Amino acid sequence: MQITWLGHSAFEIEDMDHIVVDPFITGNPMAPKRWDEVKCDIIALTHGHGDHVGDTIEIARKNNAVIVAIHEIAQFLAKLDLHVESMNKGATIRVKNTGFSMTHAIHSSGISGEKIMIEGGEAAGYVMHGSKVLYHAGDTALFKDMELIAELYKPEIAFLPIGDRFTMGIKEAALATKMIAPRVVIPMHYNTFPLVEQDPFAFKEAVESICPTEVVILNPGDRISF
Numbered sequence: 001m002q003i004t005w006l007g008h009s010a011f012e013i014e015d016m017d018h019i020v021v022d023p024f025i026t027g028n029p030m031a032p033k034r035w036d037e038v039k040c041d042i043i044a045l046t047h048g049h050g051d052h053v054g055d056t057i058e059i060a061r062k063n064n065a066v067i068v069a070i071h072e073i074a075q076f077l078a079k080l081d082l083h084v085e086s087m088n089k090g091a092t093i094r095v096k097n098t099g100f101s102m103t104h105a106i107h108s109s110g111i112s113g114e115k116i117m118i119e120g121g122e123a124a125g126y127v128m129h130g131s132k133v134l135y136h137a138g139d140t141a142l143f144k145d146m147e148l149i150a151e152l153y154k155p156e157i158a159f160l161p162i163g164d165r166f167t168m169g170i171k172e173a174a175l176a177t178k179m180i181a182p183r184v185v186i187p188m189h190y191n192t193f194p195l196v197e198q199d200p201f202a203f204k205e206a207v208e209s210i211c212p213t214e215v216v217i218l219n220p221g222d223r224i225s226f
Contacts, residue, residue: 001131003157006038007031007220008192009052009139011159015130016097017041020065021159022138024054030192032221035059042095044128045069046138048076048111048120051192057082068093068100072121076111089124099129103149105140107167127153132226135180137161139189142172146179157226158182161189162203163196170198174206177213184214184226 004012006023007030013019019042025035028051035055043056043065053073060067060082067077067084074086085100087093092101107123125138127149135155149155158180161167167189168176177185185207190198204215216224 001226002223003186003226004223005186005188005218005220006033009046009136009159009161009189010054011136011188012038012040013128013130013134015132017095017130019044019098019128020059021126021136022046022052022054023056023059024051025059026055027051028054028192030220036062039063040065042098043067044100044126044136045073046105046125046136047107047109047123048073049109049139050112052139053111066095068095068126070102070109070121070124072119073109073111076118076120089122092129097130101127101129101153103127103135103137104143104145105138106143107139107141125149127155129153132156135159135182137176139167142168142176144179146176150180155180155182157184157186159186159188162187162198162200163190163192164198165195167196170203170206173203174210177207177215178211181211182213184216186216186218 002014020040074084103125105123109120110117111120
């Protein structure tokens with residue numbers, strides 16, 4: 001398995017399938033590549049905000065990719081003649097060779113139009129079941145039921161936001177790491193814009209002070225193998 005950080009909350013996961021999560025490329029000052037350089041079989045969307053949906057439509061069409069999303073977002077994208085797999089929280093589905101369990105997240109999820117914002121269901125996270133078990137928390141606050149995610153799915157690698165203001169900050173994300181107890185945690189959703197500036201090494205120090213999880217800090221474009 002190879003994981004590449006594309007900046008913000010966007011990741012490429014090359015495993016049993018080639019998955020992209022929240023492909024915010026255009027407009028992302030941290031993105032290490034253009035949207036038309038992204039290759040994938042599956043796109044997983046955590047919620048409807050523009051810095052997560054990003055270039056989903058263009059990437060899906062170019063790659064004939066399947067989009068996994070909560071029901072409301074999936075129905076919106078289906079009207080654009082895209083291949084979608086609709087699901088909701090608490091469920092597990094298999095798309096191609098990968099299992100997707102949709103988890104809770106505490107955040108909003110409106111889909112931005114040209115002049116209005118429309119209903120986008122609720123924000124979510126995913127546990128992805130491939131050769132390893134991954135947990136992408138999406139945009140979320142800390143919540144106690146993260147302990148149930150650990151109990152049910154036992155994620156080996158977790159991607160957690162640390163940017164504060166719109167998501168958990170460092171203190172909350174460190175406690176989330178302790179609750180989830182992955183082998184490895186990778187911080188995300190920070191330093192893209194001034195409003196979410198954070199020091200990932202402060203997160204690493206906070207995690208190491210309370211649990212044995214390894215913190216892996218990536219630069220945009222970095223690829224790591226597991």
